[in-house]
Amino acid sequence: MTMMILTGNESAAWGARLSRPKVIAAYPITPQTSIIETIAEFIANGEMDARYIRVESEHSAMAACIAAQNTGVRTFTATSSHGLTLMHELLIWASGARLPIVMSVVNRAMAPPWSVWTDQLDSMAQRDTGWIQIYTENNQEVLDSIIMSYKIGEKHHILLPTMVMEDAFILSHTSEAVNVPEQKLVDDFLGEYEPAFKLEPGNAEGYGSLIMPEGPYMEFRYKMARAMDDAREEIRKTVEEFAEVFGREYAPLVEEYKLEDADAVMVVLGTIGSTAKDVVDHLREKGKKVGLARVRYFRPFPYEEIRKIARNTEMLGVVDRSYTFGYGANLYAESKAALYGHSSIPVKNYVMGLGGRDITPEILIKVFDDMLKIAREGVVDREIEWVGLHGDERWS
Amino acid sequence: MIMPLPHGDEMLEIRFHGRGGQGSVIASKILAKAFFMEGRYVSSFPYFGVERRGAPVTAFTRVDDKPIRAKYQIYEPDYVIVLDPSLLKAVDILRGIKDGGWVLVNTLKKPEELREVLNFDHVATVDATTIAIKHHLGSQAAPIVNTAILGAFSRVSGLVKIETVMDAIRQMAPAKREENAQAAKEAYESVVIGGE
Numbered sequence: 001m002t003m004m005i006l007t008g009n010e011s012a013a014w015g016a017r018l019s020r021p022k023v024i025a026a027y028p029i030t031p032q033t034s035i036i037e038t039i040a041e042f043i044a045n046g047e048m049d050a051r052y053i054r055v056e057s058e059h060s061a062m063a064a065c066i067a068a069q070n071t072g073v074r075t076f077t078a079t080s081s082h083g084l085t086l087m088h089e090l091l092i093w094a095s096g097a098r099l100p101i102v103m104s105v106v107n108r109a110m111a112p113p114w115s116v117w118t119d120q121l122d123s124m125a126q127r128d129t130g131w132i133q134i135y136t137e138n139n140q141e142v143l144d145s146i147i148m149s150y151k152i153g154e155k156h157h158i159l160l161p162t163m164v165m166e167d168a169f170i171l172s173h174t175s176e177a178v179n180v181p182e183q184k185l186v187d188d189f190l191g192e193y194e195p196a197f198k199l200e201p202g203n204a205e206g207y208g209s210l211i212m213p214e215g216p217y218m219e220f221r222y223k224m225a226r227a228m229d230d231a232r233e234e235i236r237k238t239v240e241e242f243a244e245v246f247g248r249e250y251a252p253l254v255e256e257y258k259l260e261d262a263d264a265v266m267v268v269l270g271t272i273g274s275t276a277k278d279v280v281d282h283l284r285e286k287g288k289k290v291g292l293a294r295v296r297y298f299r300p301f302p303y304e305e306i307r308k309i310a311r312n313t314e315m316l317g318v319v320d321r322s323y324t325f326g327y328g329a330n331l332y333a334e335s336k337a338a339l340y341g342h343s344s345i346p347v348k349n350y351v352m353g354l355g356g357r358d359i360t361p362e363i364l365i366k367v368f369d370d371m372l373k374i375a376r377e378g379v380v381d382r383e384i385e386w387v388g389l390h391g392d393e394r395w396s
Numbered sequence: 397m398i399m400p401l402p403h404g405d406e407m408l409e410i411r412f413h414g415r416g417g418q419g420s421v422i423a424s425k426i427l428a429k430a431f432f433m434e435g436r437y438v439s440s441f442p443y444f445g446v447e448r449r450g451a452p453v454t455a456f457t458r459v460d461d462k463p464i465r466a467k468y469q470i471y472e473p474d475y476v477i478v479l480d481p482s483l484l485k486a487v488d489i490l491r492g493i494k495d496g497g498w499v500l501v502n503t504l505k506k507p508e509e510l511r512e513v514l515n516f517d518h519v520a521t522v523d524a525t526t527i528a529i530k531h532h533l534g535s536q537a538a539p540i541v542n543t544a545i546l547g548a549f550s551r552v553s554g555l556v557k558i559e560t561v562m563d564a565i566r567q568m569a570p571a572k573r574e575e576n577a578q579a580a581k582e583a584y585e586s587v588v589i590g591g592e
Contacts, residue, residue, distance in 0.1 A: 003432075005438070137467075169442070170467050175438075275465060278466060
């Protein structure tokens, strides 16, 4: 074990290095680039035994990872924002081909107007691609989640790719002390990659060919749906095994913080959850009973956890750092869907921090106060509220 | 034994102002490393992260005796470190500075002269540019002053030892590690603290 001062991106590169992927195919994009630069340096220094394929686009990067993983090796790539959306077609191919590729995604706003800062629309727009999605809150979680993602995805009853999200700059370019585990421990934890199937000379097989409507297309999709559902249990098992080997504990799908006797619970993704823990402590000292649920895995969606949390509180305030035009944002809409028929507590959507707008304790305190008011009165004033718009005096 | 931070439970927050190419971001990381080596929890980050040469750059370092969960910018710094004196006119470097906070500026001027300009009492100055040129850090036209100014910070704040700062520089400076460490030492010795 070595403690190092690493950025989120360096932590991602270390997570990849320790997992020993054999092929990395990537294309640079701010603010992801330092992940693949760090990996390129590892390979150039002989510290990592992998083939680095420079490609002409993110679409090609994913295509190269798919082809390489099909030959029976681990692969890794990283992207962000427009790079991720350009990959969209091949993301669906990767999961449909049941290839447990692992990819770092630095959540960055989509243009126009151009913004390199954080916003989760890029990965939210990939919700339906069949990838497992985990959102992280610090650099240690970035590194550890990459290792765990190979372990979970490679299980033969799962066989799904995973994207590991970091908020742009807030993690990608922020340096923190990170515990970098010994290679031997990671080797023992992950084991050799054992593909469920692979292309090899002398053993002719074909993948992804044409299938007629009466063929098993629908059955393939059903199996994938089952695998994504089964991933929940695999995640729960894996965080326990991880804690035993590495001594660091992670909540499985949702991290619960001070939920006991909470009158109102904020539900969040990513680094907002880190700041919000300080805010919860601060408000609790003042006698305000608030709690926090940091959703780590958005896919598979933790509907049972959300229902359980709703049973023990008076109100849920769901914070989204992205928006789904035409209705509330994804975390809100899905939380509410999970609660239908199970809970009648008020649920409100707070849309915040788009394009990297800073989410400070001051603004979170205002949101918590609004949530407590709704919990007391039992009435949601407006279902979906954009917080902190210029000129909106409610939040300034 | 770790010395308690001056304001008890409060986090120590430091803001760097520099220009792209001067190494403000790496300075914020080296300082974080130095505090880390003395047993603190640290976090450092740039405002922009894709700095263009010559453009104003802001970077931050947080230090605490407990894990740092704050994931937002620093608005009320305890210390402001200015790597380029021309920024005094271009940027509101005092924005949000705490009462009792300190400003450390790389300049030829004495603290008294800047106290009037800035209308702020706690000013320290160091000629990091001359020190950097003397140690052949960067070029005559664009000296790299980031390591020297960290030495000055050690003296002004008294919160991190100069030896630790020098060790952090030796571990993290991209090039000329010993020269960078010596520049920090020289700045430590030559910084002028207003009112001293």
